[in-house]
Every structure is written in C-alpha cells, then in structure tokens.
Amino acid sequence: MEANMQLAVAVAVVVVVVAWRIISGKRNGNYKDYNLPLPRGATGWPLIGETIPFLRAINNPRNPRKFVEEHERKYGPVFRANLFGTSKTVVTVDPEFSKYVLQNEGRLFHSKYLLSMRTIIGKYSILAVRGELQRKLHGTVNKFLSAEKLSSESIAYIQNIFELGMKKWEGHNRELHLQEEIHKVVLNLMAKKLIDLNPEEDMKEINKLRALDDLAGAIVTVPLNIPGSPFSRGIKARKTVLQKIHECIKERKEHPEVIRNDMLTHLVKDGSFPEEIIADLIMSLFFASYETSSKALTFAVKFLTDTPRALEEMRAEHDALVSSKGDGKLTWDDYASMKFTHWVIKETLRLGNVAPAVFREAAQDIKTKDFVIPKGWAILVLLNGTHLDDKNYSDPLTFNPWRWQDEPALELSKDPWFLCFGGGARFCPGYHFAKLEMALFLHSFISKFRWEAVEEDELHYFPYTYMKKGLPLRLSPRDST
Numbered sequence: 001m002e003a004n005m006q007l008a009v010a011v012a013v014v015v016v017v018v019a020w021r022i023i024s025g026k027r028n029g030n031y032k033d034y035n036l037p038l039p040r041g042a043t044g045w046p047l048i049g050e051t052i053p054f055l056r057a058i059n060n061p062r063n064p065r066k067f068v069e070e071h072e073r074k075y076g077p078v079f080r081a082n083l084f085g086t087s088k089t090v091v092t093v094d095p096e097f098s099k100y101v102l103q104n105e106g107r108l109f110h111s112k113y114l115l116s117m118r119t120i121i122g123k124y125s126i127l128a129v130r131g132e133l134q135r136k137l138h139g140t141v142n143k144f145l146s147a148e149k150l151s152s153e154s155i156a157y158i159q160n161i162f163e164l165g166m167k168k169w170e171g172h173n174r175e176l177h178l179q180e181e182i183h184k185v186v187l188n189l190m191a192k193k194l195i196d197l198n199p200e201e202d203m204k205e206i207n208k209l210r211a212l213d214d215l216a217g218a219i220v221t222v223p224l225n226i227p228g229s230p231f232s233r234g235i236k237a238r239k240t241v242l243q244k245i246h247e248c249i250k251e252r253k254e255h256p257e258v259i260r261n262d263m264l265t266h267l268v269k270d271g272s273f274p275e276e277i278i279a280d281l282i283m284s285l286f287f288a289s290y291e292t293s294s295k296a297l298t299f300a301v302k303f304l305t306d307t308p309r310a311l312e313e314m315r316a317e318h319d320a321l322v323s324s325k326g327d328g329k330l331t332w333d334d335y336a337s338m339k340f341t342h343w344v345i346k347e348t349l350r351l352g353n354v355a356p357a358v359f360r361e362a363a364q365d366i367k368t369k370d371f372v373i374p375k376g377w378a379i380l381v382l383l384n385g386t387h388l389d390d391k392n393y394s395d396p397l398t399f400n401p402w403r404w405q406d407e408p409a410l411e412l413s414k415d416p417w418f419l420c421f422g423g424g425a426r427f428c429p430g431y432h433f434a435k436l437e438m439a440l441f442l443h444s445f446i447s448k449f450r451w452e453a454v455e456e457d458e459l460h461y462f463p464y465t466y467m468k469k470g471l472p473l474r475l476s477p478r479d480s481t
C-alpha cells in the first residue's frame, strides 16, 4: 500500500514537471502574432523558480554575477527568469536595454515594487506613485535638493553634524562597528534636513526615528503581519515615524511664524500637496536617503581600508585642504576641488551597488528587434549585474578609483554604464546631496582618524546591501602615535 502511494506520488511529480516543461517550452515560442519570441530564459521549478540560486549567487562576494553569467551565456543579457514567485520576470544586465527601460518610465514602463515595500513606504510614496503625481513630487524634491540650493545652504550644517557625531568616536584604540555609527550620524543629518530636528537638542525625538532601521528588512519579505516578523516590525516602524511626521506638520501649521529651512516646512508652506501625501513623501525621503548614503559611506571606508594606496592619496588631498583653511570651514569650491574624493565616491558606488536593482513593469507589450515582453510582466533592472561586468569595467571586483580619472567632478558621469542613481524620470533626486554628504563625511573622518580593521568583513547584496559584521574598526586620533 505504502509502495503504491509512493509510486503515485512519484508519477504525479513527473506529470507536473513534464507539463511544466511543455508549457514553459511553448512560452519560448512566438508571442501572439508579433512573429517574435519572448526573451529566452529558464522557468526553473514551479513556485520556487530560481529565487534561491539567484540570492545565493548575489550574496557571494567572490562572484556576485555567477547567476547572471550562467544565464547570460545561455540566453543573452536580457533573459527570462522565475524570481520572487513569478515566472513572468525579465532580467536585464544589458546596459543599453536597462537605460531604455529607465528612460521610458511612465510611457512604456512603470515602477513596480513588491507589496511588502508599497505597504511599508506608503501608497503615496514617490517611489510607488505614477504619472502626474510622481512628476510633481519629483520636481519638488529636485528643486529642494538642487546643486544651487545645496551650494548656498548646506555645507556648514552637514559638516557640523558629522563633526559632532564623530566626537563620540574619539579616544585611543577605540573599537566600534562603523556601519552602526555611520547610521546614527546619517540619521541625525536627515532628521535635520527633512524635519529640522537638531542632534544637540532633540536627540530623544531622533532616537524614535531609529525605528527606520526596521524598514530595510521589511521591504523584500512576505507581507504577512505576523507578530515578530520583519514585515510586522516594518509596519510598526512606519507608524512610529509617521506619527512623528504628523506631529511636525501640526506644529508647522500652528506656528507658521517660526523660520525653518527643512523640507517639511517648505512643503507645508508651499501648500501644493495634502497632508497625507506630504507625510508619505517625507517618509520615503527618509527611506531613500538613510540606508543608501549610510551604506555607501561604510563601503567607502571599507574599500579605502583594503586599498592603502587609495587611502594615502585621500589623506594627501584632505590634509592639503585642512592646511589651506584657517577655520576648517569648507566651501562649495573646496568640495568641487576634491578630485580624488570624487573618483573614490564613484568607484564606491560602482563596486558597492547600494541600490543593486530597480523594478519595473511593462505598461504595454514591448517589442524589440529580438523579442517581446508582454504587458504586465516584471522587469528587474539589475544594476550590479552591469556595474560588475568585466565587459564594461576591467577587473570589476577590484576597487580602483583611478579608473574614473577622466571624469567630471560634480556631474553624474560620462560613463554610459554608470547607473548607480538610476535614470530617466526617476533618476535619484538626492544625487547631489548624497555625493556632497559622502565627500564631507570622508573629509572629516580621514582628517581626524587613523584606523585598522578589527576583523575581516565582507559585503552582502540582498535584500539590501550591508557589511556582514558591521565593519568593526579600531580608531585612534590622526595626531597621536
């Protein structure tokens, strides 16, 4: 009886697998009457698909492109894959096609994020909304974070907040986990920039915003609100941060006479958006700026620690700046003059891939000369697949800031494959701010400290990018022996 049962189960499994293979094989034929096939690719196993090998490969620091390389070899740089529960997914690591997807946002493609992420960041989040509202929100953020505005207003207070945070790291042979410490100073900075909380006076309120730490873990997860799960912690974190934002909105409305220079006051005074949209915009700005820049800074220190020649060149650049300044206060021109630092930042972003991928959905059937992507299919623009490809960058897993030596300092990049800040209508509006804060942080950190790694650490890429052990370092003041 038991043997019969086992046989029945085995037959059922074979039937399902064969049927699946036949169906998926058919799907590789021409699509509709376009006389073009779907992108070539694998469908993997029913339900689980290829998510596990994909994640395993992407988190392997020695070869994060393994999954991509295998698929690219068989199917080309735009291929079908069965990821995150859907076989209707197309992955692109073809820089031209990736750019085409990003640049046609709102026309041929829409942004599309997982339900867990949309729930956590809010239905009016700039990342989730589409069409006219996205364009309006994007324009507003762009204006507030433009290079002109930053050059006249931001340098002094950014420098101030970083130096204040770094005071807590002083002392001889001070051991700390830099990833966590950078998180705190970047949160102080964003709390000031977005809702005018001051680390010298409002630390209690800023500490409440540490709830943001739970967001990253909740965005790529099963959206089931089970107590103690990452998703449920994310929901709770959203509530805490939203509550703080609403309190601030109320205060701005009741006391319009108070002069403030934060993003929230600007939005409330401007009056273009209802409160719910303002709150979700501030929430998504916290989300988009906090994890990204703090991780980028952590990675910059990690890469410099591992590349003594680059660290030496950074020290020379920043020591020269320090000795040329009587009061230590930097200007926009000083920032623009940090030539090597700009190369270090670009190389950190390329190799670190703080935003490893962006998601899109085909808004209509997309026809290219080689294939069709049907309307509604997901497109995973795998940015790290492009940035770590030896066809685009020689020796791509090596930190080599000198590869950027022909690049303009402040402008994005002449390099057509550099997609670290996305592209098209959703190109990161925090681009100038992110670069400025990275340069100012590195200036203060390198001028103040020398350091060594306490133990080896490595990057992980998914579901978000982080240092596995939090980058444990031993710091001492530069001027001590």
Ligand code: HEM
Binding pocket: 111, 126, 127, 134, 138, 141, 145, 284, 285, 288, 289, 290, 292, 293, 296, 349, 354, 355, 358, 359, 419, 420, 421, 422, 423, 425, 426, 427, 428, 429, 430, 431, 433, 434
């Ligand atoms: C190293 C730091 C950063 C990196 C690598 C980065 C990367 C990106 C990328 C790749 C996108 C495109 C997402 C997409 O196409 O779906 C994006 C969008 C965005 N970023 Fe950044 N970002 C960084 C820092 C910041 C900062 C500091 C802010 C704000 C102060 C910010 C605000 C935003 C916003 C609001 C969007 C959404 C734009 C839209 O959908 O219209 N980012 N970022």
